[in-house]
Amino acid sequence: MAGPLRLPGNPDVRVRLRALSLVAPLVIFVGVTFVAPLGTMLMRSVYDPVVADALPKTLALLSDWDANELPSEAIFATLAEEIKHASSERTIGRVAGRINRVQGGFRGLVTRTERELRTTGQGTWREIMISVDSLWADAATWHAIKVTGERYTARHYWNALDMQILSDGSIARQPEERRIYLRLFLRTLMVSGLITLLCLLLGYPVAHFIADSPPRQGNLLLILVLIPFWTSLLVRTTSWIVLLQNQGVLNDLFVALGLIGEDGRLSMIYNMTGTIIAMTHVLLPFMVLPLYSVMRGIPATHMNAAASLGATPLQAFLRVYWPQSLPGVGAGALLVFILAIGYYITPALVGGSDGQLISNMIAYHMQTSLNWGLAAALGGVLLVGVLILYMVYERLIGIDRIGLR
Amino acid sequence: MLLNREHTSSTILKDAGKLDQVPAHVQFRGVSKTYDGQIKVVKDFDLNIHTGEFVTLLGPSGSGKTTILMMLAGFQAPSSGEILLEGRPIHDLPARKRGIGMVFQNYALFPHMTVGANLSFPLEVRGMNSLERKERVLRALKLVRLDGLSDRKPGQLSGGQQQRVAIARALVFEPSLVLMDEPLGALDRSLREEMQYEIRRIHRSLDVTIVYVTHDQQEAMVMSDRIAVLRDGMIDQIEVPEGLYEAPTSAFVARFIGESNQLHGHVSAMFEQDNVCEVDTGGEMIRALKVSPCHVGDQVTLSIRPERVKMNPESGRYTNEISATVEDLTFLGDQLRIRLATCGRDDFLATIPNVVGHGGLVEGDAVRIGWTVVDCRVLNYEQP
Numbered sequence: 192m193a194g195p196l197r198l199p200g201n202p203d204v205r206v207r208l209r210a211l212s213l214v215a216p217l218v219i220f221v222g223v224t225f226v227a228p229l230g231t232m233l234m235r236s237v238y239d240p241v242v243a244d245a246l247p248k249t250l251a252l253l254s255d256w257d258a259n260e261l262p263s264e265a266i267f268a269t270l271a272e273e274i275k276h277a278s279s280e281r282t283i284g285r286v287a288g289r290i291n292r293v294q295g296g297f298r299g300l301v302t303r304t305e306r307e308l309r310t311t312g313q314g315t316w317r318e319i320m321i322s323v324d325s326l327w328a329d330a331a332t333w334h335a336i337k338v339t340g341e342r343y344t345a346r347h348y349w350n351a352l353d354m355q356i357l358s359d360g361s362i363a364r365q366p367e368e369r370r371i372y373l374r375l376f377l378r379t380l381m382v383s384g385l386i387t388l389l390c391l392l393l394g395y396p397v398a399h400f401i402a403d404s405p406p407r408q409g410n411l412l413l414i415l416v417l418i419p420f421w422t423s424l425l426v427r428t429t430s431w432i433v434l435l436q437n438q439g440v441l442n443d444l445f446v447a448l449g450l451i452g453e454d455g456r457l458s459m460i461y462n463m464t465g466t467i468i469a470m471t472h473v474l475l476p477f478m479v480l481p482l483y484s485v486m487r488g489i490p491a492t493h494m495n496a497a498a499s500l501g502a503t504p505l506q507a508f509l510r511v512y513w514p515q516s517l518p519g520v521g522a523g524a525l526l527v528f529i530l531a532i533g534y535y536i537t538p539a540l541v542g543g544s545d546g547q548l549i550s551n552m553i554a555y556h557m558q559t560s561l562n563w564g565l566a567a568a569l570g571g572v573l574l575v576g577v578l579i580l581y582m583v584y585e586r587l588i589g590i591d592r593i594g595l596r
Numbered sequence: 597m598l599l600n601r602e603h604t605s606s607t608i609l610k611d612a613g614k615l616d617q618v619p620a621h622v623q624f625r626g627v628s629k630t631y632d633g634q635i636k637v638v639k640d641f642d643l644n645i646h647t648g649e650f651v652t653l654l655g656p657s658g659s660g661k662t663t664i665l666m667m668l669a670g671f672q673a674p675s676s677g678e679i680l681l682e683g684r685p686i687h688d689l690p691a692r693k694r695g696i697g698m699v700f701q702n703y704a705l706f707p708h709m710t711v712g713a714n715l716s717f718p719l720e721v722r723g724m725n726s727l728e729r730k731e732r733v734l735r736a737l738k739l740v741r742l743d744g745l746s747d748r749k750p751g752q753l754s755g756g757q758q759q760r761v762a763i764a765r766a767l768v769f770e771p772s773l774v775l776m777d778e779p780l781g782a783l784d785r786s787l788r789e790e791m792q793y794e795i796r797r798i799h800r801s802l803d804v805t806i807v808y809v810t811h812d813q814q815e816a817m818v819m820s821d822r823i824a825v826l827r828d829g830m831i832d833q834i835e836v837p838e839g840l841y842e843a844p845t846s847a848f849v850a851r852f853i854g855e856s857n858q859l860h861g862h863v864s865a866m867f868e869q870d871n872v873c874e875v876d877t878g879g880e881m882i883r884a885l886k887v888s889p890c891h892v893g894d895q896v897t898l899s900i901r902p903e904r905v906k907m908n909p910e911s912g913r914y915t916n917e918i919s920a921t922v923e924d925l926t927f928l929g930d931q932l933r934i935r936l937a938t939c940g941r942d943d944f945l946a947t948i949p950n951v952v953g954h955g956g957l958v959e960g961d962a963v964r965i966g967w968t969v970v971d972c973r974v975l976n977y978e979q980p
Contacts, residue, residue, distance in 0.1 A: 490702065490704060492700045492701075492702065492704040493704055493706065495669075495671050495691070495698075495700070495704070496698070496700055496704035496706075497706075497717070498670070498671075498690070498691040498692045499669055499670075499691055499692070499694075499696060499697070499698040499766075500692075500717055500718035500721065500765070500769070501692050501693075501695070501718050501721045501722055501769065502692060502717070502718075502721045503692060503721070506721050510706075510717065511706055514708045515706075515707070515708055
């Protein structure tokens with residue numbers, strides 16, 4: 192009845208299919224480049240098969256082990272066997288590294304044990320191994336093997352929250368000197384909040400001025416706001432170094448003006464001050480643009496109307512202009528805050544040691560300590576934090592009122 | 597017979613004269629406004645507006661009418677001259693202290709506030725207590741017949757309702773002067789007519805002076821006590837509506853208020869103590885009422901309203917009788933509009949009340965048309 196190219200089904204379905212086929216490239220692209228890596232990474236925060244794959248039999252036996260006494264000879268024998276096997280497979284290094292994160296010194300222990308196992312000694316495996324290192328007689332060592340042997344684990348998350356799993360399986364806070372992440376999260380939140388506030392204070396008048404200008408001037412000003420946007424992030428950040436460093440432009444100027452002495456030069460970079468200044472600058476357009484787009488929609492006659500009704504300029508602003516600009520404030524603040532919370536390059540370049548944020552710690556675990564599970568867990572905590580903020584925002588202001596029209 | 601219409605305009609003029617006895621509420625004295633220092637959008641503007649009067653500034657776009665309103669409201673400052681409110685100069689009084697109600701072109705209702713909050717706003721900033729505010733808001737809503745809509749947001753209202761809210765808000769703090777800047781421009785035609793009568797009713801029920809700006813002459817006719825026709829920043833003519841229609845003093849006003857046929861020619865003779873001119877319009881000699889000083893030989897423009905043109909009159913009944921050809925007939929329901937070719941042009945209009953069968957007229961008919969001397973006015977020559 193129909194031509195050969197006609198799709199089956201009713202026309203509505205076909206129209207929808209055709210529309211879907213246009214969206215498909217983007218859906219696939221987002222899936223491949225965003226959802227999949229993100230999913231894989233988050234998976235790493237709860238899934239770690241390295242130890243489980245290398246020491247399956249030992250772990251099976253350990254599951255019945257009473258943590259209060261030394262493991263049986265059979266467990267020692269199986270572990271010795273599996274260490275030898277892993278050694279020949281060249282996976283022993285990774286396994287030892289994993290366990291080492293829970294139990295310090297395990298890497299050296301394995302290396303020494305492995306060397307000794309090559310020359311078959313006298314006695315039971317238990318005696319041989321304990322003679323190599325008395326750590327084998329320590330229940331904590333076996334506990335560490337058991338804990339890292341779990342394929343699916345929450346320990347990275349506990350770790351990210353400055354908690355640890357004790358040998359009896361209970362959860363406790365890390366000792367004082369090892370609590371770093373919560374403080375870093377808190378610092379990141381506070382710095383991001385401060386940067387958002389600074390961006391709002393600096394960006395609000397600018398956005399209002401641009402929105403109030405005649406179109407031609409407004410466009411020019413908007414381009415001025417956007418130019419930094421088009422400049423490389425690295426260039427912008429390093430130019431802050433030129434301005435703010437000890438022998439930099441600002442300090443030279445202050446000294447020349449006699450505001451500060453030669454030995455009283457301000458340290459404005461390679462610390463938190465530097466991070467805040469540079470990040471505020473970098474993120475400012477993200478505040479100005481949503482504000483501008485909302486403010487442009489507020490008719491200029493509203494302020495005139497308020498004045499004709501007897502309002503002072505302050506009353507008119509607080510009662511008429513500010514409430515109408517709130518969706519822009521919300522959008523800009525949310526955008527800047529979320530970007531700031533995950534910002535990496537700027538603090539890395541100008542933050543020094545005390546200007547580092549949580550992203551820099553994540554990068555450290557990704558690149559230096561190679562503890563991807565912990566890095567992923569820290570990222571996961573960050574993600575959850577952002578989602579909570581988003582929900583709070585939704586409750587307070589309503590996400591549909593966000594001003595990105 | 598010749599001047600049988602004269603009494604109508606003179607009564608109107610006498611009424612207008614009476615208004616001059618009342619003390620002026622608003623006075624413009626030689627007000628000029630320029631934005632670039634060269635082009636004056638308002639030129640030496642003089643106007644007295646009386647207490648309780650409804651004055652419309654009527655003019656095409658660019659005639660400076662909105663600028664005049666903005667200067668009165670306090671949103672723009674005159675470049676020179678002064679504006680007096682109840683006898684006091686107001687140039688250094690900011691808009692918020694002038695106590696003038698204003699209805700804006702696009703209402704300028706605050707979209708994030710309810711209708712009640714919008715109305716309450718001017719009372720709040722005046723520090724009025726909540727009980728009195730509530731009462732005033734209710735009264736204002738009742739005045740514009742929007743009782744019960746106090747809790748709606750402006751976005752939930754129709755255009756006409758928003759308009760009523762805007763008017764109520766401009767009145768709620770009981771200003772003695774209310775300005776309206778083309779407030780009905782955004783409404784459709786039937787709603788616009790309804791609102792015209794509504795505004796007129798409100799004006800009559802309150803003792804308030806209204807200055808209204810529009811480019812719609814019908815709107816101005818319906819509501820105004822006086823209409824100031826503006827052209828190029830100056831008043832061309834200010835008059836009560838009927839006077840403006842019956843006795844335009846310029847070809848511009850004649851064209852702008854209602855419809856008008858305009859013929860150009862030279863004065864060839866004067867009659868009746870020089871009150872009537874005979875004008876040669878290129879073959880046809882037409883007698884018309886003199887309005888402004890003119891002499892034999894002057895180039896002038898004649899203005900005749902289409903409804904005053906009679907088709908095929910009894911011979912000798914009208915002073916002016918000329919022949920014409922029917923070019924086009926348009927049926928407009930209540931009237932028939934006839935386009936005629938005469939005096940060297942083909943856009944001469946006549947309208948007659950609708951009669952069955954188009955009064956026996958068909959296109960191409962040769963007809964006689966006629967009109968009285970008083971229905972035809974001699975105006976200063978104006979380039980068509």
